[in-house]
Amino acid sequence: MRPSPAEIVRTLVAGRLTGLVHLACWPGLHQVRHVTDPDGRVLLLVPVVSDLAAALRAAGDDRPLAVVLDVLDLPPAAGAPSLGRALVSGWVRQLDGDEARAAALDFAAVEPTGDLLDVGTRFRLFRFEVAEARWDRAGVLRRVDPEAYAEAEPDPLHPVEAVLLADLADHHADRMAGYLRQRLGLAAGPAEEAPRVERLDRYGMVVSFGRPGARQRARLPFGRPLAGHDELARLLYSLLYPRTSN
Structure with missing residues (x-):
């Protein structure tokens, strides 16, 4: 999607x-x-x-x-x-x-x-x-x-996309990288090769991964369109902290 x-x-x-x-x-x-x-x-x-x-x-x-x-x-x-x-x-x-x-x-x-x-x-x-x-x-x-x-x-996440990505990078980078590696089927590697989220919209996220200078991109769908920031926050929390979100 x-x-x-x-x-x-x-x-x-x-x-x-x-x-x-x-x-x-x-x-x-x-x-x-x-x-x-x-x-x-x-x-x-x-x-x-x-x-x-x-x-x-x-x-x-x-x-x-x-x-x-x-x-x-x-x-x-x-x-x-x-x-x-x-x-x-x-x-x-x-x-x-x-x-x-x-x-x-x-x-x-x-x-x-x-x-x-x-x-x-x-x-x-x-x-x-x-x-x-x-x-x-x-x-x-x-x-x-x-x-x-x-x-x-209009996509409801677009006005706050930069803030959301900065928050992921500043506070959840390790957990997000681990989740993305699992989702993409990647083995653990150097920090500079860690996958990271580059764009977010209501349907999913665009992720980059691989060596510097040769990074690739993939789109990972959420499974359903999101209504806004609050719904995205709940979804990401359930993905990154599965043991505490039940």
Whole structure:
């Protein structure tokens, strides 16, 4: 079991990673604060005084404006594999009144920034439904069906993945290495060859093992999708401390 392309794209554009916006027929890329609402629609929080706001005003005065949001994964540790890059596009419009207030609540559910209190004065909220979604990994570009994207859910572990991996490395490294050796059928070896977890998601973990400079990777599934951090903690405790978890 592993995340589908639609789930990976939803995870990448959820709002935890830096996004860049390209406006159709308008030069340049603009860094933007963004999230996705429960339906997968993209919300952009744009300062009124900014290059992006000026470009949106200039390009969108008299016609619908096509935009592309470009989000690159940031691996949780050096050497860990990347989830790749997500590109989603649609027709953007500014939100006002009740729509802006409802969208601000959706934004706050992902990123509770105080700047949302200034929507309508110092900031504007824009939104677009995803009409096209693509996933780029290792130079292979895949199209994702927009309906599949809308129905998918962001991975609940992605926002805390780096913290979870650091905790495993700092406090449970020996037990995790022993468990992974057993799971992978590896004999005991030098510490530098010990298997370690490089990525975590709701479906499983990506593990590296072998000699430095020639390490290999394997994916180990959990057996069922996890609902979040608490469920992962219980599962890992039962795996690493089986005698005390009964």
